[in-house]
Amino acid sequence: MKFTTLMASAALALGFAGTAIADGHEKTKVGFVYVGPVGDGGWTYEHDKGRLAVEAEFGDAVETVFVENVAEGPDSERVMTQMALDGADLIFTTSFGYMDATNNVAAKFPDVKFEHATGYKRLHPNVSTYSARxxxxxxxxxxxxxxxxxxxxxxxxxxxxxxxxxxxxxxxxxxxxxxxxxxxxxxxxxxxxxxxxxxxxxxxxxxxxxxxxxxxxxxxxxxxxxxxxxxxxxxxxxxxxxxxxxxxxxxxxxxxDWAPYYIARTRAVMDGTWESTDTWDGIGAGxxxxxxxxxxxxxxxxxxxxxxxxxxxxxxxxxxxxxxxxxxxxxxxxxxxxxxxxxxxxxxxxxxxxxxxxxx
CATH class of the missing domain: 3.40.50.2300 (Response regulator)
Structure with a gap:
């Protein structure tokens, strides 16, 4: 999948304009890296619904940012790095091919929490994996x-x-x-x-x-x-x-349905209870x-x-x-x-x- 540099740059500029302040406290900044467009009608569309659910749940206490159409490979590592540099506290990387890039960037930013979808590598204590059955x-x-x-x-x-x-x-x-x-x-x-x-x-x-x-x-x-x-x-x-x-x-x-997981993991970062875990849930868990x-x-x-x-x-x-x-x-x-x-x-x-x- 091709990644459009101009679109990415615009999204980064708009999404990472700085950490806002609400009620005197820093917002928790949550980033999402998408392999497709948010309007794909399928995979990325559902992940973005989860992002919007995080905003609805926490309101002014969070700021979410995303970059869509990110190719699996070196460019994904660049996008994740930029998110971390721009103050993200938690980053969801939502495609299997982001696995190595997620762990590479996590090693450089030990204070940022990373959540990788559908992968199996947790090489650092600030990395979790999640998938559905x-x-x-x-x-x-x-x-x-x-x-x-x-x-x-x-x-x-x-x-x-x-x-x-x-x-x-x-x-x-x-x-x-x-x-x-x-x-x-x-x-x-x-x-x-x-x-x-x-x-x-x-x-x-x-x-x-x-x-x-x-x-x-x-x-x-x-x-x-x-x-x-x-x-x-x-x-x-x-x-x-x-x-x-x-x-x-x-x-x-x-x-x-990623929304409950995204809300729970964002809350864990906010209240300091986040831990590195593997999650693999199915129909029973919703x-x-x-x-x-x-x-x-x-x-x-x-x-x-x-x-x-x-x-x-x-x-x-x-x-x-x-x-x-x-x-x-x-x-x-x-x-x-x-x-x-x-x-x-x-x-x-x-x-x-x-x-x-x-x-x-």
């Missing part, structure tokens, strides 16, 4: 997709072949194949989080290959628009509700929401999907429950066994039944 939502999507496909071909638009995305593909396939053993998954990797043109092209290719259901782990609404144009193709909102395409083709969605299942979904399937949601939420069911094999036929989970978090966090293999190779 998106794979729980993928299980529900897979159940609906497997139940509703008529072609038995489900397309999946993957962003990058990292564990988070691979977990989602596996979870969707497991639950689609359990209700429809004839289902086939076709995966296209686009190597971007947000590129509407690439996402639309991928959706069109999958539809041409016979997919009548398209899932995505990318951030724009372009696949929804491509499916709408094609006609009888079902989609699911990613990261945000994408409800403008409901009741069809978008029949439900995974909604990322970090993963399931958008309305529309009337385009048969009532029986809808009831089954809601029952699956309830069992995931209360912990009576785990999305990765055996018997399951790996793609090569070797055992993964025995009957009734569930995957541990370490295995899920590092998942780098497909489950049995998914064709094709994971790019290296």
């Amino acid at each position: 998106f794979y729980e939502g993928r299980a529900i999507q897979g159940h609906i997709a497997g139940s509703m496909t008529e072609s038995n071909i489900i397309g999946y638009i993957g962003s990058f072949p990292i564990p988070e995305v691979i977990r989602g593909i596996n979870s969707a396939y497991i639950h689609a194949s359990r209700v429809n053993p004839d289902v086939e998954f076709k995966v296209i990797w686009v190597y971007t989080w947000f590129d509407p043109a690439k996402e639309a092209d991928a959706a069109k290719v999958l539809i041409e290959q016979g997919a009548d259901v398209v899932l995505q782990h990318t951030d724009s609404t372009a696949p929804q628009a491509a499916a709408q144009e094609a006609g009888n193709v079902i989609t699911f909102g990613q990261a945000s509700d994408m409800g403008q395409y409901a009741p069809f083709p978008r029949v439900s969605s995974i909604i990322d 970090m993963v929401g399931i958008g309305e299942i529309t009337d385009a979904v048969p009532e029986k399937v809808r009831e089954e999907a809601l029952a699956l949601k309830a069992s995931l939420a209360d912990g009576s069911y785990h999305a990765f429950t055996g018997p399951l094999n790996k793609q090569d036929g070797s055992p993964f989970l025995a009957e009734g066994e569930t995957a541990d978090d370490g295995t899920l966090a590092g998942m780098n293999f497909y489950v049995e039944g998914i064709e094709g190779e994971i790019p290296q």
